[in-house]
Structures are given as structure tokens and as C-alpha cells.
Amino acid sequence: VAPDAVAAAIRDYCIESGVGAELLPPNAPDFQRDALVCVPDGRFTRVVLPPYFNAHDFALGASLSASLGTLVSCVHVYDGDYWAHAAWDSGVLVDRFASMPDYFEPDDRGAQRARWRGDATRLAAVFGVTPEALAPYFVHLDLEVEQPLLGKAFPDDEFDRDDTWVHADFWRHLGIHYPETFETEVLVRLDEVRPKVFLAVRH
Secondary structure, three states, X not given: OOHHHHHHHHHHHHHHXXXXXXXXXXXXXXXXXXXXXXOOEXXXXXXXXXXXXXXXXXXXHHHHHHHHOOEEEEEEEEOOOEEEEEEEEOOEEXXXXXXXXXXXXXXXXXXXHHHOEOOHHHHHHHHOOOHHHOHHHOOOOOOOOOOOOOOOXXXXXXXXXXXXXXXXXXXXXXXXXXXXXXXXXXXXXXXXXXXXXXXXXXX
């Protein structure tokens, strides 16, 4: 999906959710308020959402996938402690994973870990990659228990698996490259500072 269409869908979702939003050229972005719709890379248009949007990003991802009829991948990091990913295809949830799914509900650890375990086979089938390229990233961490360093999933990765930035290596194995330069085509400016997360919408 082209950046303009992605930006328009984000604007519409925000307005329908009671948050004013407008489309702007990519000049002088306000990183606290703007969704940066980046130049496409390969099959995906990538979006960098404002900081603390991670309370709303998965709902937005599901909405965009449904309204645009395409595959959407969303990653966020919470407070430098854990990372989470979800993907939808035409509005249908494909898979979800969180490195600390019981972060907010430690008394419900078993259920949360089952719910957010990640399914490499299912995800790989949708993205056209092998399950073996994804499975090593689906490791649950425990904030309260000291555990051995996990190391990298693959030798050419940049980050260890207990580093929240490992989501960039994970995304690369999905065929999505993290937008390091944030070369932006369109801004979606929100009226309010909202609860940094990343979306990729397939063309």
C-alpha cells in the first residue's frame, strides 16, 4: 500500500477514535506527535508512531490491515524491558508474541505466556519465509529472575535476544528493514500527545 494511502488510513482511524489528525508534508516533524510514514522499502511501507503510542498500536495495526486489505506487522517496546509483535492479514490476527507477556499480570503467567508464545510456522507462511528464521526469537524472558545471556539468534544479527532492539533483527527476517534514517513521505500529526512503535504495511 502506498504511503499516502497508509497515512490517510491512520488519519481516519485517529479521527474515528476521537483524536484530531491531519496530513502534512514531511517538513519539520514533531517526534512527540507525528506518525512518520516512511519511504517504502521492498514490499513494505514503514511507519514510526509517536512515543508511548504502544497502548493503541495493535488496535491501529488491526484496523489498517482490515481497511487496506493487506498484511500489517507491528512491533513495540515497553520501557526498555520487553518487546512485542503482532501481525494481521486483511484484518485477521496471524500471530502475536511478547518477550515478557506476564509483565503486567505476573499471577497469570501460564495463560499469558500461552497467549503470547508466537507461532513461527504460521507467521512464516504468511510472510513467505522459513519458520527456522523466526523461531529463535520467540523466547520468553523473566524480569525478576537472573538468567543466562541468550546471545544472538543468528551470527549476523546486531542484537542479543535479551536486548529489546532484537526486534529489528526479527523484522529483518520477516523481510522488513527498520527505518534507520526515517526518510519520510507523509506526516500524520495528532492533536494530542499519545500513547515509539513501528508498523509495516505490505504493498
